[in-house]
């Protein structure tokens with residue numbers, strides 16, 4: 001059974017308990033499903049399959065309109081990153097999701113980015129992969145920031161921060 005078949009099968013079960021992904025996961029702790037040769041977030045796919053994202057919504061925190069492709073598949077109230085029970089998921093804006101996590105005490109302030117928990121080894125690897133052995137070479141042959149973000153399960157912006165050394169400084 002492929003990851004995708006397993007996902008579809010599991011979300012067909014009617015239960016109010018957490019449905020926990022037991023296959024691959026991203027560095028940030030969220031489940032990873034391979035689809036069409038790409039890695040995708042299990043909980044996001046599960047919500048999209050059962051309740052497709054709206055065109056957009058007005059953020060209840062900022063009052064701003066947020067388009068559908070920027071909405072997050074938010075866990076609540078279970079906040080279990082590996083849970084992909086669609087009944088535990090809802091489309092939220094980034095601000096709403098953060099407000100929920102703070103209210104429920106699941107926001108992690110220890111990390112620079114709560115969406116992306118990378119170990120020092122991950123960070124070193126990202127820097128190495130991006131710069132490559134010959135980072136002065138043109139054209140650049142290594143992975144792009146977007147590819148690294150996809151591979152390590154965090155945002156492109158976070159990878160960009162790492163690469164310019166703003167988010168984290170390695171004791172070299």
Ligand SMILES: [Zn+2]
Nearest residue numbers: 018078083088
């Ligand atoms: Zn859950």
